[in-house]
Amino acid sequence: MRPTSGCPRHRGLGRTGAELAAVGARLPPRFDVLLDHPDLDARLATADLVVTDEGDLDGQTPHGKIPAEAARRAKRAGRPVPALAGTLGHGAHEVRGAGVDAYATIVPAPRADEALGRAGEFLADAAERAMRMILLRARLAPPAAAAPNGPRTGGRRRPGPPWPPAPTEPLGPRSPPAPRPAPSARAAHTAGTQRPSSVR
Numbered sequence: 001m002r003p004t005s006g007c008p009r010h011r012g013l014g015r016t017g018a019e020l021a022a023v024g025a026r027l028p029p030r031f032d033v034l035l036d037h038p039d040l041d042a043r044l045a046t047a048d049l050v051v052t053d054e055g056d057l058d059g060q061t062p063h064g065k066i067p068a069e070a071a072r073r074a075k076r077a078g079r080p081v082p083a084l085a086g087t088l089g090h091g092a093h094e095v096r097g098a099g100v101d102a103y104a105t106i107v108p109a110p111r112a113d114e115a116l117g118r119a120g121e122f123l124a125d126a127a128e129r130a131m132r133m134i135l136l137r138a139r140l141a142p143p144a145a146a147a148p149n150g151p152r153t154g155g156r157r158r159p160g161p162p163w164p165p166a167p168t169e170p171l172g173p174r175s176p177p178a179p180r181p182a183p184s185a186r187a188a189h190t191a192g193t194q195r196p197s198s199v200r
Contacts (some may be wrong), residue, residue, distance in 0.1 A: 034066060041073060050074035051127070053084040057103060057171030068098040082130035086115070090106020102133035122161065 021027055044050060051167055052074075071081045072150040083095060083103040095103060096103040106122035107115045 017114070040070065041077070044077040044079055047074075047077075047079055049182035050079045050081045051084065051130075052081060052100070055086040056089050057083060057087070057092045057095060058089030059094045061092070061095050062098040068095060068100075070119050071095070071099035073099075080134055082127075083135060084126050084130060087112075101137070102130050104130045104133070 036081060050070065054061055054065065054067045057067075067083060070084065074081045080101050083100045085092070085105050087107060088103070088105045092103065104126040106119070106126040143155055163185045
């Protein structure tokens with residue numbers, strides 16, 4: 001047997017890992033074994049979104065944990081990564097450096113006993129909140145810069161007409177109406193020769 005004091009530490013292996021190392025076993029990082037077997041990189045290349053999860057998301061997650069390594073590989077492929085966690089521990093924000101875009105806990109309150117009976121409900125709620133955070137981030141992204149001598153691009157809405165709209169008639173007092181045309185000569189002659197109806 002060999003001493004294990006100089007062996008690299010691999011979190012989660014516990015006593016079994018130490019015993020195997022003592023008899024000469026080689027202990028590669030566990031994510032190399034688990035993630036390379038299903039050809040994760042090829043799957044990430046065709047994915048739109050990568051969702052990872054962790055029982056206790058904390059500052060130790062980026063150091064040798066499978067969810068963090070999956071997030072790193074997804075980020076190299078240019079995929080957004082939300083993470084769902086059973087609980088959020090100290091230093092959970094450090095997972096952002098590992099490629100996690102947003103994270104949420106499935107437990108709205110520190111009551112693990114209730115979470116066991118409502119795990120599906122809490123998981124769906126946490127997934128929705130994580131997706132909303134990603135959508136919010138996309139909405140808050142700065143708009144594309146306008147072209148130097150051209151219309152704006154980037155999918156922005158075209159500017160509408162000015163408000164208030166320009167009046168169709170000039171404002172101010174109205175001009176007096178045009179005078180009526182004089183009656184024709186025939187009409188004037190008839191009016192002058194006809195006796196009023198009151199004269200008999």
